[in-house]
Amino acid sequence: MLSKIVKAVALVALTSCALNAGDYNAQAEKDRLALVKYIEAKFKDPVKNQAQFFPYTTKEELATDYAKNLKFDDFNLGSYAFAKDAKEQYEAIKEMPPYEDAIDEGEALYHKKFANGNSFETCFPDVTISGEYPKFDEKRKAVISITSAINECLVANGEKAWNTKKGHMASLEAYFASQTTEAGKKMDIKIPSKEAANAYEAGKQYYYSQRGYLKLSCASCHIQGAGQRVRNEKLSPLLGQVTQFPVHRLKWGSLGTLERRISGCIVDEGQVPPKDNSEEMHNLLYFLAYMSNGMAVDGPDIRK
Structure with missing residues (x-):
């Protein structure tokens, strides 16, 4: 059964289908549902699934260190969903999270007046928007990330654009994320047109394409390799990966944007990452x- 699921995921992920008007997310939804099915099956019982999914991990480690019977909503914790020891450490740190000051800074930045009298509130009257980005702009026929939307607001109001990876950008995004989380909102990405579907397909192609001297793809680690241990870390699955950003990474010692993390991942593949504001990154x-x-x-x- 699991072998059939794996084959189905690969087929769905790499094959496009004809899209009817008003149903441009049809292929994307097939991809998403296949991914959910695959990841849930993989982590239903890691011990029983050793030969299929965890050939380099001992049964003892799988029995001791891995949670099982995980469902869709569990995976917004990344690898902490299944890595028992890491989850305990995570929960201890969450008691006094190191990003609280950044949220306060982001709120102050949101209300601070620009030189022309406007503020971010002019551009973003609703602060519970983290689950809506990236979004496809039908006028420009291009994907816009929340990072690029923030910088566009700054420039349109006569201000200088911010660093796209950390600092003020990460703080403002943390404020948006915290407000979205408090409002109980979910990820709600729209694919409203054929052009948007093409942008999605371009992003999918990048994700599954091997790159760099290591000949790895994003999927190598976060679909096929999800849950496998690399040195002392267990690889997180694609499912749920973007729901927590921006994140305070212990390795960084600070808050960083999704673009910062993605760029670091691509560098680890032995490849030069696309620019944060590029079409390739946005897709x-x-x-x-x-x-x-x-x-x-x-x-x-x-x-971590």
Whole structure:
């Protein structure tokens, strides 16, 4: 059964279908549902699934360190969903999260007046928007990330654009994420047109394409390799990966945007990452976000 699921996921992920008017997310939804089915099956019982999914992990480690019977909503914790020891450490840190000051800074930045008298509130009257980005702009026929939307607001009001990976950008995004989380909103990425579907497909192609001297793809680690241990870390699954951003990563010692984390991942593959404001990056983020549709936004958060 599981072998059939794996084959189905690969087929769905790499094959496009004809899309009818008004149903441009048909292929994306097939991809998402196949991913959910695959990840739930993989983590239903890691011990029983050792030969199929965890050939390099001992049965003892799978029995001791891995949770089982995980369902869709559990995976917005990333690898903490199934890694028992890591989850205990995560929960201890969450008691006094290191990003609280950044949320306060983001709120102050949101209300701060620009030189022309406007503020971010002019551009973003609703602060519970984290689950809506990236979104496809029908006028420009392009995907817009929340990071690029923030910088566009700044420039349109005569201000300088911010660093796209950390600092003020991460703080404002943390404020948006916290408000979205408190409102109980879920990831809700739309694919409203044929052009938007093409952007999604381009992001999917990037995700599954091997790159760099290591010949790895994003899927190598976060679909096929999800749950496998690399040194002392267990690889997180694609499902739910973007729901917590921005994150305070212990390795960074600070808060960072999704673009910062994605760029680091691509560098680890032995490849030069696309620019944060590029079409290539935006399309990739669009694909990633759609794969977590229907999952609760739970940011900002902590990661190693």
